[in-house]
Amino acid sequence: MATTVEAGGVREAAFDAAVAADERIEPRDWMPDAYRATLVRQIAQHAHSEIIGIQPEANWITRAPSLRRKAILMAKVQDEAGHGLYLYSAAETLGVGRDELLDKLHTGRQKYSSIFNYPTLTWADVGAIGWLVDGAAITNQVPLCRCSYGPYARAMVRICKEESFHQRQGYELLLALSQGTEAQHAMAQDAVDRWWWPSLMMFGPPDDESSHSAQSMAWKIKRHSNDELRQRFVDICVPQAEALGLTLPDPDLVWNEERGHHDFGPIDWDEFREVLRGNGPCNDERIGRRRRAHEDGAWVREAAAAYAAKHGEAKA
């Protein structure tokens, strides 16, 4: 048995050395079980967020107020479904199937980003999601382009490019509203008021409460702490809000010369925990819709499989 332990030790040392040297871990490489499990959890949650994230925006496709905006929104939703596909593929390189992951999403055993449990009540919400939600996602995801797991890092490179495009479009949407009629300006301000705090929550719990952080940083899955990224996001958003002519709903938000950063008010972590627990405004609706789409589509998938079996076609 000594040789096995030794072999394990050698593999582990090789893995640690590769991570330390900023080399990429690839699907056929040996990796610790816990590293694999962490990545599956994180990539799956990321993929789930892309497909659940279609819903709040799809809510406005049929009502978009101009054909140009409708086309932009349709293209965005199409991109998001594509991102879901990349990410499920990346997760599959770790030895799990898409069906299994979807099943975990549908039964609540895997999560998606808490932000998508908030409702899109006006057209301006589409812009606020583009600017703030996609902006927060990019701040989170750009460092993942250097993540130690190769397939995930490569998926993030593609995704970040498209997300940056969506973010600029969201910003431009809000700008048009902010500079539009009084009613449009008010609509934009109201949306920013409602999406600001939930966007800050997208970076996860504060560093002293983040259970996975230390290990993920050691493995170079994660490169910066939740609070670091959140601070970076706030610092980016403040001048953007000014340029938009909109305010951020935080009376404590102020530039701190000494720190070289903006100070900001306390986040309502009780709300965050309730949303994660399933008690946010749209949790039931989002997961219910996803489950219904899957159940309603079962006969379609069965038909494709039956046809493929009869005709030797690759499974659809």
Place this chain on the structure above:
Amino acid sequence: MSAGPVETGTAPIRPADRTAALALGDDALVLAQRLGEWAGHGPVLEEEVALANIALDLLGQARHLLSLVGNEDELAYLREEREFRNCQLVEQPNGDFAHTIARQLYFSTYQELLHNRLARTGTPFAPLSAKAVKEIAYHRDHAEHWTLRLGDGTPESRERMQRATDALWRYTGELFEPVGELPVDWTELNDSWLASVTSVLERATLTVPEGPRRGAWTAGAGREGLHTEPFGRMLAEMQHLHRSHPGASW
């Protein structure tokens, strides 16, 4: 992607061409709107991508065609139901996935044949048609493959596909009512359509419907601004926000 700005007012078009541009533009706009309703409801993730992609292509075509007539947003958002010139087929509700696929098969086959012919004319539609046929060939291929999979899949999918094929058959005659003064042999177009659709349905082991291809109300009715009941509700949803802010830009 078709989200970029649309060229407008490139050349004045004749009143007869305006009639055709409105009819073909409204077809594309209304079907894009219906397909947009699928977002978040697709049976598999790949279909979320495919249906959004088709919707986006159609919306791009609609914007181009409506811009030949006037301001695309005024035309899309400020006309009443009786002023729309789309055929009744494209306004039919999505129903189940088979229903959506049957509608796509019937319409994309028609659209591909029509634009193939228009691409070779000297009409203002020729450049758009030449570009659009490439997109439409993909739409038709997608609809054809799903018709085969559903028709020749499981007993349930076959039954659903047959039901959809039958239900929408009565809206297909209208497609071959002459549109404006388009230089198209509509009888020949109808024959080609029938041959193509029949071949797909037969390969999908489905029965080609035998009922009439138009009813008392569907003989060119959509082109005259006479629509089916679900259409008004669809427009109410589509136009509501735009109409709530008169004169605003977005």
